[in-house]
Amino acid sequence: MLRDFSNYMNVFDIKHTFVMENQPRPKIFHRIEYLAEIRNKALKPLKIERRKGRTDDVLELIYQYDFQESDFTCPLDFQAVKKKNNELEFRDSWVARDLRGEKFRSALDLLSYHPETRRRNEQKLPFQVQCSWNGVAILNPKPFYEKNPISFRRSYSDLGECSASECSLLCNDFWSRGYKRIVAVPEILVSYRLEDAILLDPVYDKALKVNRTLEEKIKYVNGPPQVICVGLDGNNRINPDQPKLWVNYTTSGTEIE
Known part of the structure; x- marks a missing residue:
């Protein structure tokens, strides 16, 4: 059997x-x-x-969650673009925000123009973000069971909150509760289709050859003053239908202690 x-x-x-x-x-x-x-x-x-430089993806995320002392740890998700000869691109730019509050770019090797993020991503080292989700997330459970627990939700439209993704709003609620250490692990890539997943080996082989000169441990900095939000207001829609706005995202400040 x-x-x-x-x-x-x-x-x-x-x-x-x-x-x-x-x-x-x-x-x-x-x-x-x-x-x-x-x-x-x-x-x-x-x-x-581990000696080969490869580990089980979920175990690596759990390890980085613990090692980086983070509250929210994610991989990168990707998709193969057939029009570009199956070139792999970052997928969930609706949710992911860098430390400048901007959307991730589609190029996996150039996700952000934030200097430290760019350097760490080039060396395939975990980097700090304002928000990420990307198919998998290792989360600090405390916000879900402490006083006034949070959950996935829609925006508070009656309060004028931008109608962001439920994952974006979860990040924002983490920030508001003081759980502000959010990390993306570029060494781990996940897809939503088997035909995309089988294209990963050359990407992993390339990552193994990267010369790492930076420390693996993240030195956390304060978050951006605002983030870009692209809202989805209408019913029976899949994609955002509102223009991008710069919005506040936390009620407890952007400082990280």
């Missing part, structure tokens, strides 16, 4: 390892030492991939 399941996962190019051993528990053993040895076998593939 496991062999059949392995073949099924191979069809979708999902990395996996099954370890099957027919070894009885030794007659003399220490429970913790014995269980630790068994559990560590599950970590061996991760260590091998």
Whole structure:
């Protein structure tokens, strides 16, 4: 059964390892030492991939969330543009905002003109943003269960709030609650279509050859005074239908302690 399941996962190019051993528990053993040895076998593939410079994408996001002491950590999402010979471009520019408050550009190697963001992205190192989502997010759970918990929502149109994406508004609510450390990890790319995902290997191979001279740890700075918002007011629409506006996004200031 496991062999059949392995073949099924191979069809979708999902990395996996099954370890099957027919070894009885030794007659003399220490429970913790014995269980630790068994559990560590599950970590061996991760260590091998780390030496190669590759890790499981979600595990890398969790690692960066912890290492960067962030509140909100995301990859980059992308799409292949058929009109450009399947060139890969950044996708979710409706949500992502850099430290100048501007939309991400489509070029994966030049997402932002913010100087530090540009340098770190060139070296495929995590960088600070005002907002990001991009298909996956590792979130600080506290804003969802503390007093007056937040949730995904529409804009408060009666208060004149720009009708941004629910993900943009979540970022803004994080800022207003004081959870302001939001990070994008350019080394991790996610797609929404299998035919796009299979195009990633050359991109990852290129990233492995990058000469990194900057520190991996982010030095957080204050957020932008305002951000660009492109609203979606109408019903039965997919894309924004309002002109871009520069708007305030937080009620607790843009300073990061």
